[in-house]
Amino acid sequence: MDLLRFATAGSVDDGKSTLIGRLLLDSKAIFEDQLEAVEVTSTARGYDYTDLALLTDGLRSEREQGITIDVAYRYFATPRRKFIIADTPGHVQYTRNMVTGASTADLGLVLVDARQGLTEQSRRHAVLLSLLRVPHLVLAVNKMDLVDWSQEVFERIRDEFVTFASRLNVPDLEVIPISALQGDNVVTRSENMPWFEGSSLMHHLENVHIASDRDLRDVRFPVQYVIRPKSDEYHDYRGYAGQVASGVLKPGDEVMVLPSGLTSRIAAIDAFDHEIDEAFPPMSVVVRLEDDIDVSRGDMICRTRNAPEPTQDLDAMISWMTREPLRPRQKLAIKHTTRVARAVVRDIQYRLDINTLHRDTDSQELGLNEIGRVSLRTTQQLLVDPYEQNRTTGSFILIDEATGVTVGAGMIN
Template identity: 65%
Template structure:
């Protein structure tokens, strides 16, 4: 066991990232390159896509077939749905949410972005910053992805020209200054030839920065989660029906923010009762402290009435409690958002109903302009709305906490998830 711990196999960090690019930006090639160069493509997988490429009359092995898994995707040559890919280096394990780049697939990009630490945005060096680039950057910012890496791809087709790279970088920065992204980095690459993907390019000695892989392996993600505001949505109450645990009452859940310790004074919402934490049981047994995103069971000193949907917080740091929520919604269904319509709403472990009180404006995601003249919110639209819930919610601004600041809206007739929302 010791040699595995020593070489890091059992002790790697997990980085989730999403990739966004327009059609033909070389996104699949880039992912293929990352997987191939990190030796994550297996021979039978490679052989299968080689045969498929051949059957389709393609001359080179089409790495896009690695990510297009469904029959319809292969037939139409397009990616329909988010696909998840996995690879690891000795330093980190990676989960890629590979999202289709088509105009109509904003909902997939939003889905992939919702759990990502980092977004890779691909720009074709010949085309520069185009509308879709802006859309991708906007969604990364809207979904609160802490790190954005802009890969200026196909540098080989612009003679590895530094001025082209610098111009695109400047254009992007100009647009991004209107957005809320903390950390943006730029890398000139050629996914096809591998320049600056895993290995440093010999053709761009003017570029002093890191390769994409180095960045993915080393970027600091320890501060991505909110470790300040303590939020524990109660997911399930554990009450063993055994004599030896007669008095056991544990509140199970996943910590959404902050660090909890036995002895902490806490408040339970919505009741407002206060007590102390008696003990915290982690998956490995009792722990001295527990932090986001751990799944634990909290026991309290006093016997209170606590159930699923309640939230345990620190007495002196409580979330907002209200029935009125202002949210930026991304609409994910062809049936339009109904003003005054009623929807089921899920937030942390709370489930309730809500009514759409107001649609304030829609966002033109190419220009970031607010549109107030057209308030029809359809598939892939992003709009600011206000809703009123049937009972009070305990929440934070999405910008402060992606877990206690997000909601989904569900059509009560079809049970489909129709909207995703970020609380403002």
């Protein structure tokens, strides 16, 4: 079975956590004692229904306020596919948490309250999913039970969102009416909306095609760790561990190690306890080469005629994640794949208004949760690809050297 990672998005109280709770419940992915605990808590609060949001909102402050603050990851599987869900917050001040949860997603699930229609935060999250190059997008029009299952309301919201999404980079869009609280159109088709001829949300999640989303052409293998066992049995063993970012690796392939430019051939590829015939993303493997060449953490194994571009000058979209603004001439640490260097901000080209998509070229700083186009200069050459081509080698994080806190996430243009 393949794995689908998807992230929820949308405004506050649109029902993101409730929807995930419904998916877990109806797919029988929670234990009886978990459900009993949620039912007891719901009754204690005076609810006449089971508050399924409690299955994902685990922080005390989340339960007290009835909102999502941190990203909550949940795992479940059906006979067709495995899933990793990132339940992201809807509040504006937690936009950075939403970016974190959506950065590795194959699919973005934007929820809209049918009573409210599209909100500023709904558009904001759709723009962020587009910037993060999430290849598949689903708009779930939730709480249809509160608008009497109105086809007219659904079609009005659908048409408005499709018009807005036409200005974004959204290659695949699906719109589905649901009621997360009652389960309509979540796992099974709804009898209350016979006018909707599409599939249920779960059916779409199980069948959306994601195999072609991964780059299997450009081989990129950032080396994370060099394995040299000290036992006599493996005295001559030298392997290079890491996660395949893109491409397919096979024994016998001619490869090049960057930045040295030395070439060799793959002798073998090891998984946990056995050799394998090929490795592809996102597998974590150990690669052994035929020649003893100098390879260390931060190096990259690639094809001899298909290598990333070494550069010290980066042009990137930055999502800023801390209260202290990003300004020109600021110095930060940068982590790109497995390589760490230092960087200086050369210029802020513009700040993006993610509600109107207006580019503010007069802005000379980026504040908390803002996004802008920035030029950076690094102390070492980094082996990069455009983010739209490779989300692993095309992304990086910025770190405050004094505190060690991640303060920004970047997507290379």
